[in-house]
Amino acid sequence: xMLEVLDLDSGAARTTEDIFTGVSHPMPTGRIFxxxxxxxxxxxxxxxxxxxxVPHSMHGYFLxxxxxxxxxxxxxxxxxDGRSFSTRRTQAYQEGVPIFSMIASFEHEDPGLxxxxxxxxxxxxxxxxxxxxxVHPLSRRLLADSPxxxxxxxxxxxxxxxxxxxxxxxxxMRTRRPIGDDPALHRAVLAYMSDLTIQESVLRxxxxxxSHPGLKVASLDHAMWWHRAARVDDWLLYAxxxxxxxxxxGLATGRIFTREGALVASVAQEIMVRVPTAG
Numbered sequence: 001x002m003l004e005v006l007d008l009d010s011g012a013a014r015t016t017e018d019i020f021t022g023v024s025h026p027m028p029t030g031r032i033f034x035x036x037x038x039x040x041x042x043x044x045x046x047x048x049x050x051x052x053x054v055p056h057s058m059h060g061y062f063l064x065x066x067x068x069x070x071x072x073x074x075x076x077x078x079x080x081d082g083r084s085f086s087t088r089r090t091q092a093y094q095e096g097v098p099i100f101s102m103i104a105s106f107e108h109e110d111p112g113l114x115x116x117x118x119x120x121x122x123x124x125x126x127x128x129x130x131x132x133x134x135v136h137p138l139s140r141r142l143l144a145d146s147p148x149x150x151x152x153x154x155x156x157x158x159x160x161x162x163x164x165x166x167x168x169x170x171x172x173m174r175t176r177r178p179i180g181d182d183p184a185l186h187r188a189v190l191a192y193m194s195d196l197t198i199q200e201s202v203l204r205x206x207x208x209x210x211s212h213p214g215l216k217v218a219s220l221d222h223a224m225w226w227h228r229a230a231r232v233d234d235w236l237l238y239a240x241x242x243x244x245x246x247x248x249x250g251l252a253t254g255r256i257f258t259r260e261g262a263l264v265a266s267v268a269q270e271i272m273v274r275v276p277t278a279g
Contacts, residue, residue, distance in 0.1 A: 002147035003179060006039055006188055008074065010047070018076040020044045024068040032066030032099075034219045035195030037092050039188040041102045044074040045088035046184050053086050053106040055187060059223045060102035070094050084108050116227070116263040117255065120239050126151045126172040148193055149176050157200055158210045167205035168241040171197050175233045189232045194224055194256070194267045201242040202250030202273060214276035220249070223268045230256075230264040248272060 008020040022040050024032045042055055066072070077089040085107055092100040129151050153170040155162065173193050179185060199217055208215065230236065240254040254267040 006043055008043055018048050020074040022072045027068040030068055032068045034062055035192040037100045039192035041090040042191050043188045044076050045090045045104050048076050048078055049086045049106045052108050055104055055226055056107045057225045058102055058104040061221045062100055062219050064099045066099045067094055119257040119261045123153050123170050126235050147176055149174050160209045161204055161207045165205055165207040167201055169201055169204055171238040172235050173238055174235050178233045186232050191224055198240050198252045198254050198269050199271050201240040201252045202245050205242050208275055216274040218272045220270045220272055225266045228262050228264050230258050235259050
């Protein structure tokens, strides 16, 4: 189902922009999963660039909740094409109203400086973690047939946040099935996956579980930088932390590594978080 959702249609309709249409996952909440729109926006923008250009960064804002029962229209504005970089603005619409807006940059990769941060040490391998935690409860609640397998190294926080509050966690992720060899699809699915669980470092910092009565969480914006190629149908380690929360907002950052330790991507997201206090 995920691959069908990411297979956008390109009709004959044109304005000054490239127009694509897509559909959404059926969702128990009725709202579109943010990572889906991220991935669709990247795919739409990627289709307007040359084969020699790959996305290296994106910055997006979630403007309105999307309705998962309705289709989407994505418009791509070809802002700039230079010798090394191309810039695209993608907006996702429903019923003529924008629900998501993104600017992404694509690069013709050239040789250059190369270094990276080290992955966190001592993280238990996904196969060795408790089998019951292999499906993240929130993912199971949000996606009736989740295409992503998620394993928490420190245990999930759906029913409770055990232990001392800490503003960090480590999560293993991969697609449940092989998705072929198209690098553009792997990059888009990585964006899809980057919206899963990153909010939890904010909640863990305060010992708040997803099941906390009246808890409200919504993604406000999302930024991502692709560093190196990787397969999303192999295990990836998502190291997440929250440097700050204040004023009903929390900032979460993440680094995604291959199992061998290569830094694949960096992510940042700010969320709205409302935690009711006992009367």
